[in-house]
Amino acid sequence: MTTEHSLSAADAAADVPDFFERLPGIDERRILRQVIDAVPAGVFWKDIDSRFLGANEAFLKLLGVDSMEDALGHNDHDYFPSEMAREFRAMDRHVMDTGEAIVEFEEFVISPDGTVDVLHTTKAPLRDELGAVVGVVGGFRKVTSAVKIEEALLRSQERYALVAEASRDGIWDWDRGTDVIELSPRCAELLGLPGSATKMMSSDVIARFGPDQATEIGRRAGEVFRSQSVPIDATASIDLEDGSRRWVQIVGAPLVRDGRVERIVGSLADISDDIERERDLEHRATHDGLTGLQNRWSLNQSIERVLAGDRAASVLYLDLDHFKVVNDSLGHHVGDEMLEAVARRLTSVAGGSSATLARVGGDEFAVLCDGPDPEASERLAELIVREFVAPFEIAGLEMYSSVSIGVVHVADAHRTAADVMRDADTCLYRAKAAGKSCHRVFEPSMRDDADSALSHQNLVRRAVETMQFALHYQPIRDARSGAMVGVEALIRWPGEDGEHLEPSAFLPFLEQTGLIVRVGEWVLATACRQLARWREAAPGAADLYVAVNLSQIQFRSERLVDDMVAVMADAGVSPADVVVEVTETAVASDPEAVSAQLSRLRSLGVRIAIDDFGVGQSSLSTLDRLPADILKLDRSLVANLRGSEPAPVTTGVITMAHALGLVTIAEGIESEDQREWLQRAGCDFMQGYFFARPMPPEQVLDLLT
Ligand code: C2E
Ligand code: MG
Ligand code: MG
Numbered sequence: 001m002t003t004e005h006s007l008s009a010a011d012a013a014a015d016v017p018d019f020f021e022r023l024p025g026i027d028e029r030r031i032l033r034q035v036i037d038a039v040p041a042g043v044f045w046k047d048i049d050s051r052f053l054g055a056n057e058a059f060l061k062l063l064g065v066d067s068m069e070d071a072l073g074h075n076d077h078d079y080f081p082s083e084m085a086r087e088f089r090a091m092d093r094h095v096m097d098t099g100e101a102i103v104e105f106e107e108f109v110i111s112p113d114g115t116v117d118v119l120h121t122t123k124a125p126l127r128d129e130l131g132a133v134v135g136v137v138g139g140f141r142k143v144t145s146a147v148k149i150e151e152a153l154l155r156s157q158e159r160y161a162l163v164a165e166a167s168r169d170g171i172w173d174w175d176r177g178t179d180v181i182e183l184s185p186r187c188a189e190l191l192g193l194p195g196s197a198t199k200m201m202s203s204d205v206i207a208r209f210g211p212d213q214a215t216e217i218g219r220r221a222g223e224v225f226r227s228q229s230v231p232i233d234a235t236a237s238i239d240l241e242d243g244s245r246r247w248v249q250i251v252g253a254p255l256v257r258d259g260r261v262e263r264i265v266g267s268l269a270d271i272s273d274d275i276e277r278e279r280d281l282e283h284r285a286t287h288d289g290l291t292g293l294q295n296r297w298s299l300n301q302s303i304e305r306v307l308a309g310d311r312a313a314s315v316l317y318l319d320l321d322h323f324k325v326v327n328d329s330l331g332h333h334v335g336d337e338m339l340e341a342v343a344r345r346l347t348s349v350a351g352g353s354s355a356t357l358a359r360v361g362g363d364e365f366a367v368l369c370d371g372p373d374p375e376a377s378e379r380l381a382e383l384i385v386r387e388f389v390a391p392f393e394i395a396g397l398e399m400y401s402s403v404s405i406g407v408v409h410v411a412d413a414h415r416t417a418a419d420v421m422r423d424a425d426t427c428l429y430r431a432k433a434a435g436k437s438c439h440r441v442f443e444p445s446m447r448d449d450a451d452s453a454l455s456h457q458n459l460v461r462r463a464v465e466t467m468q469f470a471l472h473y474q475p476i477r478d479a480r481s482g483a484m485v486g487v488e489a490l491i492r493w494p495g496e497d498g499e500h501l502e503p504s505a506f507l508p509f510l511e512q513t514g515l516i517v518r519v520g521e522w523v524l525a526t527a528c529r530q531l532a533r534w535r536e537a538a539p540g541a542a543d544l545y546v547a548v549n550l551s552q553i554q555f556r557s558e559r560l561v562d563d564m565v566a567v568m569a570d571a572g573v574s575p576a577d578v579v580v581e582v583t584e585t586a587v588a589s590d591p592e593a594v595s596a597q598l599s600r601l602r603s604l605g606v607r608i609a610i611d612d613f614g615v616g617q618s619s620l621s622t623l624d625r626l627p628a629d630i631l632k633l634d635r636s637l638v639a640n641l642r643g644s645e646p647a648p649v650t651t652g653v654i655t656m657a658h659a660l661g662l663v664t665i666a667e668g669i670e671s672e673d674q675r676e677w678l679q680r681a682g683c684d685f686m687q688g689y690f691f692a693r694p695m696p697p698e699q700v701l702d703l704l705t
Helices: 003-016 017-019 030-037 057-063 083-096 146-155 158-165 185-190 203-224 271-287 296-308 323-330 332-350 374-387 419-435 444-449 453-465 507-513 516-537 554-555 560-571 584-589 591-603 648-659 670-682 698-702
Strands: 040-047 052-055 103-109 118-125 134-144 170-175 180-183 199-201 233-238 245-257 259-271 313-320 356-363 366-371 392-394 395-398 403-409 439-441 469-480 484-494 545-549 578-583 607-613 630-633 664-666
Touching: 003 146, 003 185, 030 158, 040 057, 040 118, 083 103, 083 118, 083 134, 083 245, 083 554, 083 591, 103 203, 146 233, 170 185, 180 203, 185 199, 185 259, 203 233, 203 245, 203 259, 245 271, 259 374, 271 296, 296 313, 296 356, 313 374, 313 419, 323 332, 323 545, 323 584, 332 366, 332 374, 332 392, 366 374, 366 578, 374 403, 374 439, 374 444, 403 419, 419 444, 453 507, 484 516, 507 516, 516 545, 516 554, 516 560, 516 578, 516 698, 545 607, 554 578, 554 584, 554 591, 554 698, 560 591, 578 584, 578 591, 584 591, 584 607, 648 664
Parallel strands: 403 439, 484 545, 545 578, 578 607, 607 630, 630 664
Antiparallel strands: 040 052, 040 134, 103 118, 118 134, 170 180, 170 259, 180 199, 233 245, 245 259, 313 366, 313 403, 356 366, 392 395, 469 484
16 A cells, blocks of 8 residues: 555545645645654554554554554554554444544553553544545554553552553562562463462562572562662573473562652563573574584584593594485485484484584584593494494485594693694594594504695695506406406505505595596506507407596596597507496586587497496486496495395396496405306496405506416
């Protein structure tokens, strides 16, 4: 509704056209508006259903709204206690029904902001041009003063009852002479007393708050009785019979007669919701929203407290080994479910009274074990690793995510929580580098060689600059003849101690920084040159192919295919001798672009293998859309194969791959049992420690000759 409408109603009510006729050239409505707003009293008009049509500024102020737009179409129920709104409405009805004005009657009003006013109100019927009653127009004067309210309260029991009933808050009145407190029914209810308890000795009322708070409230009331001006404003709680706790705001002011505080009158408001909201906010600030465990901030606080109290404690820093795969291939929704399941399992294994569990990042968790027994926390780490080997059941799927753990015993060298977490991070990284699904205990020597994550990263950068990497090759064999048909090139980083670090220790960093593009090119070039060398040296290598893994980051380069073609040509190897392994996740990262690049490679003769299939188990349906030749069954589909036990998922994947014209390679075969099972199921090629571990190129040559 527009202001115009309101004004036309006002015109009808005002009925003073002659006045405007004497002011030609000035818009009447503008004048009328200004006149109405200039009146210090409240003016309003409502339609036949008592909905607000218009009002002046004084009235809008009483409602607590900024403009008429906000009040338009609302009624008294939207602003005043319901008992009170009903009274107003009854009065409107009376005026409209009788067609007669009521002049200057006294009303109590409790505004939305809680202030109590006494008004002298006039209401008159609002009529249209034909004289029919279409609403009500009203005006009021505030006659409020402390004295007025006080008098009204003291004199009129009836009015007192109205205010008390109308208010959502409880009203109480403490008589100093008798020491009796009179309670409104609502007040009794809030105190957990029967509604009939309307008069009680002050000590009995105050006792509702429990001994400690009662003493304090009694003291404050004593102060108010002694000095005339101090009001009460306090928060207190009442323990209810059903075991719940109610929080109330107690407000009270002295009523002074003849220079003496005669009584204290006040209200009691239920603020449990506010307090709960506050607690909820506090909980949210200190807890992880997904798992309900503590968050990183609050874990740090706990560690700081341990350090401040000089207490013995250990921190277990956990990282899920394969979470990224689950999250990327099955989506965040399933990823979240997985994290919740992880939190539940962690709680059931480690959630003792002396342990604080926290989720500190995406798939990182921590356990703070309070206590002087370092071995106990190491045993706990071991137990957690063991418990995480079992699959999680999520969205009807069995999913695996082992966990790696770094254990730090809080020591003198730790001055801040950050010191502790840095050491935890260092040895977590050690656990990952040692092949995952295990724990490592921090030793100060680790700090020296991996002083910070930074130095590790710097080492990787330096390794890329001088390409200090090596390739190991793992044979892939024909399931029936056992002949070696190809090798998969797997990158290694030769450490200073002669040990080779596995890709999980440095690939993530290479991917994050994009360095993988350069390294990937080096891998392809090295593998192709190696294949050419084997062929020169051994006739058995004539039909051998080499498989290289491609990271999804590499597909972001538009030059990828051209560069690969050049590298193969340079090494003297035909595209038909090369297999490119990509994961579904890599394809899913940008399905159109990646598929297009794979199609181009394929048209050149390069074969495409979908790697690690079955980790997500999600995309059976999208598989036929991928430009692929080979499906590599992930280790998790092989690990549980035993004897002649049925494994419907594994069987299903092989059958379906064949139906789609794909050749199958099983990865991670570690036993004769598994080999036999897969052969029976019709799997075409095999790869795994059972046949051979990834090995340096000289050893492959031994196998070929
Ligand atoms: P992948 O492509 O699935 O490679 C197979 C992984 O399984 C290798 O781990 C291999 O050592 C391991 N493996 C083979 N047989 C068995 C077995 O019987 N049992 C067990 N438990 N493991 C077995 P690795 O070398 O640590 O490589 C891990 C992953 O790193 C690879 O998984 C691949 O995704 C990635 N990667 C390796 N080299 C490269 C590379 O040059 N470029 C890129 N972009 N990624 C690479
Ligand atoms: Mg691979
Ligand atoms: Mg694989």
